Amino acid sequence: MEIERKFLVKSIPDNLTSYPYRHLEQGYLCTNPVVRVRKDNDSYELTYKGKGKMVREEHNLPLTKESYEHLKTKVDGRIISKTRYMIPYQEYTIELDIFENDLAPLILAEVEFPSVEEAEKFIGPDWFGEDVTQSKKYHNSTMSQM
């Protein structure tokens, strides 16, 4: 199970490049359920996500570079590219996604929680904007099809 909330941001932290980051490239073979292929720096995976917004069943399964490149030819819509910064905040990690190419200048922040209770009581930093956890529009799977 993955329990997470997603936010728009009003501004980005000044010292962004001081945080660790990864480059992500991903596409969708199917959106309901989600069947996604992703390149995460130099590793590759197939992800399955069941129904739900804040709480979703999720499986991450390893791919080789070759199988990723093969499955990438089968995706619907666009390949999403983004840089993900990992920013410590309280006992959590904010994943700040800076989207590239035609989804720029979109920026989204995600936070994952160990329980629904913690997710519900979470208050983000000042630079967080609207909570879009319940909005299908900001699912990467939706954005891949726009």
Added chain:
Amino acid sequence: MEIERKFLVKSIPDNLTSYPYRHLEQGYLCTNPVVRVRKDNDSYELTYKGKGKMVREEHNLPLTKESYEHLKTKVDGRIISKTRYMIPYQEYTIELDIFENDLAPLILAEVEFPSVEEAEKFIGPDWFGEDVTQSKKYHNSTMSQM
């Protein structure tokens, strides 16, 4: 983990239609690792299988009819159709696959085990033929590409 052995058959049991059976239709998005979509009677699933012959990591994830039909358009090679008879034998179940269409008249028997030890000491019924567990040729993923 899935632990199984696979056999050719010399003959099929006389009373085959007295056993329960299911109709399977399946295709492959990728063969290494295996990413398979399958229709099993009226249920649908996405399966991921890691490396290995007798012992393989396996995940079975539910699909809707719509997502199955969508992913089916993306498979490589042929769709495999077969009828699977479930035949009790000792404390195991023999799955006897009767292949249809251009893979007919191929027939294969599979048996799944709870441990490698049981798999290794298993002796099949008289009508079992050659053990092809180690043969890539009889992987359904290989046969889908022939």
